[in-house]
Amino acid sequence: MNQRAMYSQSFTIKGGDFINAGTVSVRIKRLLKEIGLKPDIIYRAAICCYEAEMNVVMYANEATLDFTITVENITVKLSDKGPGIKNIELAMKEGYSTATEKMREMGFGAGMGLPNIKNNADVFEIESEIAKGTIISFKINLNGKH
Amino acid sequence: MLLKEIKELLKCNWYSSEELLNKEIQYCFAADLMSDVLRYGRTGSLLMTGLTSNQILQVAEILDLSGIIFVRGKKPDENIIATAELRKIPLLSTNLLLFDSCGILYAQGLRGGKSNLMENDEPKSNVQSIVHD
Numbered sequence: 001m002n003q004r005a006m007y008s009q010s011f012t013i014k015g016g017d018f019i020n021a022g023t024v025s026v027r028i029k030r031l032l033k034e035i036g037l038k039p040d041i042i043y044r045a046a047i048c049c050y051e052a053e054m055n056v057v058m059y060a061n062e063a064t065l066d067f068t069i070t071v072e073n074i075t076v077k078l079s080d081k082g083p084g085i086k087n088i089e090l091a092m093k094e095g096y097s098t099a100t101e102k103m104r105e106m107g108f109g110a111g112m113g114l115p116n117i118k119n120n121a122d123v124f125e126i127e128s129e130i131a132k133g134t135i136i137s138f139k140i141n142l143n144g145k146h
Numbered sequence: 147m148l149l150k151e152i153k154e155l156l157k158c159n160w161y162s163s164e165e166l167l168n169k170e171i172q173y174c175f176a177a178d179l180m181s182d183v184l185r186y187g188r189t190g191s192l193l194m195t196g197l198t199s200n201q202i203l204q205v206a207e208i209l210d211l212s213g214i215i216f217v218r219g220k221k222p223d224e225n226i227i228a229t230a231e232l233r234k235i236p237l238l239s240t241n242l243l244l245f246d247s248c249g250i251l252y253a254q255g256l257r258g259g260k261s262n263l264m265e266n267d268e269p270k271s272n273v274q275s276i277v278h279d
Contacts, residue, residue, distance in 0.1 A: 018200075019200070026204055026207050039189065050204065051184060107183075108180055112185050119185075
C-alpha cells in the first residue's frame, strides 16, 4: 500500500482568538475542494477540522495542526499546549461540556465537538496530559464507505 | 424553491446582491446552536437562526450552506455582510419567529432533509484514548 504523502501542510492555531477562529479549517476545506475530492469526504474532513480548531480556540493556548493527504486518506494531527482533558471518557460524551458563557453565546459549548469528530472520522485518537496539552488525531479514508 | 420566493414569503430584508437571491433552495435547517448545525445540518441547506456571531460564516462555508436567514429581527453586522458578499453567501433577515418562519416554509413544501450523518450506518470509529496524570 502506498502511504506516500501527496500533500502536507502545518498550521498554527491560537487559543482565545475568536476573530480568526475557523479560518484554518476553511483553508483546508477550500484546498480539498480544489484537489477535487468527493463532497462527502470534504464535508467530513472539514467538520472534523473545524470542531477540532474550535476546541483549541476555546480551551487551549495554541496548537499545531499537521495535515497530510495520501492516496489512501486524509490525516490530521492537532497537538495543543493547554490544560489537557481531565476525563476523556466524559469529554467524549455528547452533552458534556466545560464551556464558558462567552463560548455558549457564540453558539458553541454544547458538548458535541469531540463526539462529532469521532462520528465523522474513520479513525479517531485522543491523548491528553494534564497541564500540558492534548493531541487529537483523525483519519478520513478516501475510498470505501464510512 | 428560489431564495427570492422565500424572501417574499417571510417578508425578509436582504443584505446580499440580488443575483444571489436566484439560488435554488432544496433543504432548510433551523438552530441557534452552531454545534447542532455542525452535527445535524445537511450540506447545502438554507439556515434559519437567531445567532449572528461571526462564526456563522465559517460554519456556512464548512457546510456549503445555501444562505442564512436571521429570525426574530436579528441583523448581521457590517463585517459579516461584507464577508458574506465576498464568499457569495446570501444573508436575509425576518421579524418572524423561528417557529413561524419554519412553519411557513414547511407549508410551502420545503423540508429539512436528513442530515448527512443520519444517512450513514452506525459510525465505525476506532477510538483510542490515553490520559497521563
